Amino acid sequence: MFCGTTAGKGFWKLLVKELMERMDNVALKQIFREPGKYLNQTVKVAGWVRTARESKTFGFIEINDGSFFKNLQVVYEEGKIDNFKEVSRLTAGSSILVEGQLVETPGAKQPFEVKAARIVIEGLCALDYPLQKKRHSFEFLRTIAHLRPRTNTFSAVFRVRSLAAHAIHTFFQERGFVYVHTPIITGSDCEGAGEMFKVTTLDLHELPRNEQGAVDFSRDFFGKETNLTVSGQLNVETYCMAFGKVYTFGPTFRAENSNTARHAAEFWMIEPEIAFADLKDNMELAEDMLKYIINYVMEKAPEEMEFFNSFVDNTLLDRLNNVLNSDFGHITYTEAIELLKKEKDQFQYPVEWGCDLQTEHERYLTEKIFKKPVFVTDYPKGIKAFYMRLNDDGRTVAAMDLLVPGVGEIIGGSQREERLNVLEKRMDELGLCKEDYWWYLDLRKYGGTRHAGFGLGFERVIMYITGMSNIRDVISFPRTVKSADF
């Protein structure tokens, strides 16, 4: 950069001017948070036109630069800017730079506005721009996932999503947890129930076969059959036995043919694991974490939360405040069954000890009986995973599900079976091959301890916090059955 000796003074002046043009834009968020700092001064802002209204000799443009939920109104007048005609023809979606004085507008809908002295049109928006300044259906917006972040709702959703992710890291880091990146590609073929996505470099049109006629995965990239992970839990348990308190936060893949508003094939999951801890410690951690995330988002994104409360779910803020100010409910599976049996007329499916709770039962518990998040604990061993710790009664395990109104199961977790002989017996009962889990079993052999953990569906938290009712609307580019567009 400094090698150009032929560049004269004029060149540097131009370069400096160019840099100034780029770098001294003020973020809308700064203006809205500290208007006093900018009032009656010249400011430069850069953003996209959200809506424009024009008259013969003046007009209004609302721009948004993505830094803040609300728009900034810009007024322009004929004679005050040199490109009035072009500016008055601007339509929603165009990108512009604006320079002008920030002034108060007492009595008007907006607190202040910019009186434009200069408007530079950086990118005109084509006339077939699909976003209008009226309400669109979420279904339509899913078909234009590349443009929907420009709408109010998605602007709010994805700013909240970003904040919630940060809140999760802050929560765990402040408490001394170590963030572990567990593998996305996994070789354990019996990691858990659920269909998995295969990972392969084999030519699917000409698969290599062994003598038995089966696909010869020894010729595959990893020399064995591999899949995308459905959970980082087994891997993160190994780090738990070294660091004591750990968590994962990453993408997870399930190839289930699920067609619901709560399931996606690719989603993000948070999985903490704590050593020298039991189910009670586990639930305390889950409750603290959820409250921390909610509180963090409500503090950092009040405008967005107000918007959700007004346009998406008008019970949202009451509900979230209620969660912050009350203790979560606790009930054992056995107690829940007894309670539900008394209300069996309400249900389509029968309630019986040993059967898994149906969605209608879970909803009834959290929405009708408790009216707040509730932990259901100590499920029959027959309906839960092999690694969950067997209770003294010999027929239930130290499992916990957290149910929340509106979303359903948001957390699933357990105390893990740390007794090698009990764990092996359990695996034998279920017909699992212990050789595949040799390293997992080693953890019990080499100084195993009580430990517990859970999985939190990140998108389900976002749904709960925003009131959005479809998981496809809280993931930037959702992957679901028969749909992987963009």
Added chain:
RNA sequence: UCCUCAAUAGCUCAGCAGGUAGAGCAUGCGGCUGUUAACCGCAGGGUCGUAGGUUCGAGUCCUACUUGAGGAGCCA
């Protein structure tokens, strides 16, 4: 995968008992000195999801398929 519902202009919808399509918004043009989902006037824009069938005639009735939504199962 199962059950239910839907598919009409760029978007949101209307289209009543089968008689070959309408509104609002958006867009274009014109008007308007403070708008705020601005307003007023004019204009362009549709092989009614696809393929069959019934009928003199189908957006409307029937069948299949496709896509989407809601619910269920599975789960986070």
